[in-house]
Amino acid sequence: MNRLHPRVRVVWAGQAAIVAVALAGVTVAVDRLAVDLPVWVPPAVLVVVLGLGVGLALARYRVWRYEVRDDALYLERGVFTRVRTVVPFVRLQHVDSSRGPVERLLGLASAVVYTAGSRGADVRIPGLTPAGADDLRERLKRLAIRAEGDDAV
Numbered sequence: 001m002n003r004l005h006p007r008v009r010v011v012w013a014g015q016a017a018i019v020a021v022a023l024a025g026v027t028v029a030v031d032r033l034a035v036d037l038p039v040w041v042p043p044a045v046l047v048v049v050l051g052l053g054v055g056l057a058l059a060r061y062r063v064w065r066y067e068v069r070d071d072a073l074y075l076e077r078g079v080f081t082r083v084r085t086v087v088p089f090v091r092l093q094h095v096d097s098s099r100g101p102v103e104r105l106l107g108l109a110s111a112v113v114y115t116a117g118s119r120g121a122d123v124r125i126p127g128l129t130p131a132g133a134d135d136l137r138e139r140l141k142r143l144a145i146r147a148e149g150d151d152a153v
Helices: 008-033 041-063 101-106 130-152
Strands: 065-068 072-077 083-088 092-098 109-115 122-128
Touching: 008 041, 008 101, 008 122, 041 072, 065 130, 072 122, 092 130, 109 130, 122 130
Parallel strands: none
Antiparallel strands: 065 072, 072 083, 092 109, 109 122
8 A cells, every 4th residue: 555745744733733723723712702711721722732733633543544456446545434435436537646736835735536426436645746747647437448448348
């Protein structure tokens, strides 16, 4: 099974920091507008939420795996609820590689696999290098074309 690039932990920890700052800001607003909270509450909210978020980011990185086999793409992820996903190549519609601003800053990319079937049936593989995302996209495309031919026989 393939692991994600270690820099994805920075992306996830950064997201946790944004949430922690936002919740601390809400706590300050509640303190000023509604309830007189002790002075230590906003910093405590910041530290606790940030600690939990960074811990979750590290745990998430430890369990995230993917593997491309001959018949399907296999993914394993989830900290509290382990999710194992199998994407058969005959169900694959198209694959994108994408790079958001934070990913570009950190030299990362994602591959997004769209499948036939239910609404929202797409799988995102974060934490790849740009070349790795492009290679994965091309490999999945070739395997999907081959699977379509096998399925049509």
